[in-house]
Amino acid sequence: MRALRLGGQGVVYLLFAVALGYLSDSPAYTYFPADRAQIKLSFSYGARPSDCRRLSAEEIAKQPPNMRKAESCSRRRQPIFVELSLDGEVLHRAWHEPTGVSGDGPARLYRRFETSPGSHTLVVAMRDSGRAEGFNHRREALIELKPRQNFVIDFRAEAGGFVFR
């Protein structure tokens, strides 16, 4: 009887172990297909406010000596307009508002696009000033994507514009 009970316990432990062992890494989950590639467009960028004006010498002189600025701007930053196209097809085209209650934070963008591996003509452009048309920053490139490659488009003003990684 004791042997039967121990055997029964063994069966329960075995079933639990099988469930644990199996579900801890199975079934396999395909997150990203092997025959696709990814383009990630992401940046966090604060455009300059649009209504800046140069201060006169008198106005600058009135400021505390350690806090003198040559320009006076509102707090709110410019929204930015971003357009990304691949082989002539527009993947992303949108305005991005600055973050923060007063709109003084950077505009944020984080988008993923799935595409096929191989050669592609990529164009990314941004408008970060008050202009109605055209772009302040633009970069075009012929890129070669490998399967499952993660191609990153970042924007770094200090690096002169769009950065491909």
Add this chain to the structure above:
Amino acid sequence: MRLLQRALRTGFSSLEAALDVPFGAAWNPLHNLGALGFFYYWIVAVSGIYLYVGFDTGVTRVYGSIEYMTHAQWYLGGVMRSLHRYASDAMVVMMLLHVVREFAMDRLSGPRWFTWLTGVPLLWLVYASGISGYWLVWDELAQYVALATTEWLDWLPIFGEPIARNFLAPTSLDDRFFTLLIFLHIAVPLILLFVLWVHLQRVARPKINPPRGLAIGTLLMMLALSLYKPAMSHAPADLASVPGILRLDWFYLGFYTLFDLWSFGTAWTVAALATAALMVLPWIVRRRHSLAHVNLDHCNGCERCVADCPYNAIAMVERSDGAPFDREAKVDPDLCVGCGICVGACPTSIAFRSRPELPTGIDLHEPALGQLRDWMRSACAALPRRPRVLVIGCSMGAEAQTLSAPDVAVMSLPCVGMLPPSFIDYALSRDLAEGVLLTGCKSEACHHRFGIRWTEDRLAGRRDPYLRSRVPRQRLRTFWAGRGGERRLGRAIADFAAALSALEPPPRAPRREIAAREPEAR
């Protein structure tokens, strides 16, 4: 909701009955879910300390350090890693089963709201602990978990810059990242332990350790699994590529696959609504129940009700009525669930009193002790056939009422622990029945946790108030059937009736003699 609870309770009762066969009631894993969860926590903690010693937080060395422990040191580091993973997974299983079972058994409403409510953040903390652990391996799975988690978190408008940008490209990460991560992976489980402590604050005598045999069995099972199928890493993380096919740990990461089906906003909404629903559940399934109240005229401050209350709802306070006792019992209505176990514990709860209202030191408003005696008398008096069996059950166990018959009277209490042993003596010595059968929840699965244990201890003379030695034990049986065990209970009653038929008629004590021996409260 009640129907769902009922269906789940029946399911659990069947499963528990099946597991009782090999394990017995005391070792039944379903009776030890919380304790097993704690046990797995300690396995995770001990194995985690070992892994921490060998873990290198350098961004380029972290993967190698884990691979070294997994392969070169498979006999110790590898086993520890596997134990760490499998015990974490088992902890999730125990936790989820524990939640569902406590809901099924209706152990969430009334004063139990506190324990239920403090259990809800534990769900999040367990998942946060486990998921942060998967980042530390820094393989393709870790990369996926890092990206999915941060992208999900970024949906909340609380971060100045998307935190997923930390994983844009291979150069985005530095060594400090894993230092921060290991800190989180240690801090969150410590917070979890603290919340567990809070979770148990209103639980009297919490069972935090499983029986030794069950602990050894499950540990051996974990060790065997760790040796047979060691936990392995994926290929090293590479932020320049996208993880493809992943061997997910479905216990922790199953929810993440929903990100493919839903937007992050929907996933947050579902998670928030599920959490909120769990939090308000105690008030949705709320039941009205009677409260215990102290009759100072009959309370001698013996403290037995305090010792037996499973909810810490009774405290001893300074005497307020000038009676010659140091202290008196006081019931906290916010903690009392009306189980009546205190009534069964009170030495003044004696069925033999001649007064109709049957005063006692502590009683429920509904059903009061006097009502119980009246029910017992009237139910037994209506039995036309002998041998008469008086079945005393509880409202949470087997539905004994369905088994009433011309020779079976059934009385239901809030908990079988409410029954003062003198009632059994009374039923047999006053010729109300030829036998008394006590039933209720399953053994080791008492709804009020200690009703069965205290009852068995009182019958066996291990706990006050004792069942008097003159009560013929062959006329008394216990059968802890549990919900869904009505058929087995019916068979037990029939067996008992057959056994009673074979017995000589019991000697009846003269009524006056018994009355003369009635103990007094003071």
